[in-house]
Amino acid sequence: MSKKIVLLNGSPRKNGNTEILADVFIQGAEASGNTVTKFNVGRMKVTGCTDCKYCFTHLGECAKKDDMQEIYKALYDADLLVLASPVYWHGMTAQLKSVIDRMNVSTAKPMPITDAALLAVYGDTDTEAVEATISHYKAIIKYMGWRDCGIVTQSEVMEKGDISGLSSLAAAKDLGNGIQ
Template sequence: MNILVLNGSPRKNGNTEIMADAFIEGARKRGHMVEKVNLGNRKIAPCLACEFCFTHNGVCVQKDDMAEILDKVDSADMIVFASPVYWFSISAQLKAAIDRLYARARKGFNIRYAVLLLDSASDGVYRSAIAAYEDICAYLRWEDKGILTVPGMDTKGDMERSEGVKKAYDLGRSLASISVTSSLSFDVWAESVT
């Protein structure tokens, strides 16, 4: 299976990236192909809602780093959203990328599965991020393969000393039984906007 990990943390080698890397290691041990994109060093503008993509086979009118990411999305069977929670939701970097997935609204997705990896300093701050993720999965008919939340990440590197690393690794390893039998795409968004 081809897995795309979108790391929404702006902090290089921070807790979120450590968690994402542990997940990736576990998934690779099971033979999956995994690619990580660190969104913190990418130029991704907000969606303009111009719907240029609807008449141009998913091509976005904006010429920034999202074009490369959308190409990776097109070949992914699974997408993994990894983010720190700073203010009761995912990071602005990840939110911008998710909003720009709108470019595939009419074209459709190959993605069948999704995972959510979240970390934060405080506990009890995940409800909004999880609700948005679950709504995305339900709307696009992506099967949720796991939600991991790791609180107590007060300083950079805390993840390395936490149970979160093992849990992320184990989640990646748990993907062994998933097989992709088809690459059908479907047009969910287009049904609701036309």
């Protein structure tokens, strides 16, 4: 059975290493008959959650009206969520974090998502630099009750295109291909 996948690309860099990795994942997922909706949230206008509790008194509707409204539509029709981000200061980008925080509406109106995956790239040579990002991802999926479908990371990719030819691209394609 095919899945409806939402991929949130947190990189503000157009055609950078994160987007390249995300697009290869999408190729694999679509080749397996899944549908993927990608949002380049790093280039969208999504403000952070202010914990106003409006969503609790309005059946999961958010008080803020920005680009998140388009993302909500896709999330409320998704089976699987993929978080894709470069690692900034040992975490996901602020742009992606804002979208994740705005998913607080799902506390009042649950989303149908059951599965998740993580794609993360970083320039550091220290492979422990991604550990906090992975830990955050695992905390999110545990809290939401989602199943982890996989994590693909790539170190030492600082400049655009550095990821070309690296094994993480095959891993991301395989991960996408394995979604069923």
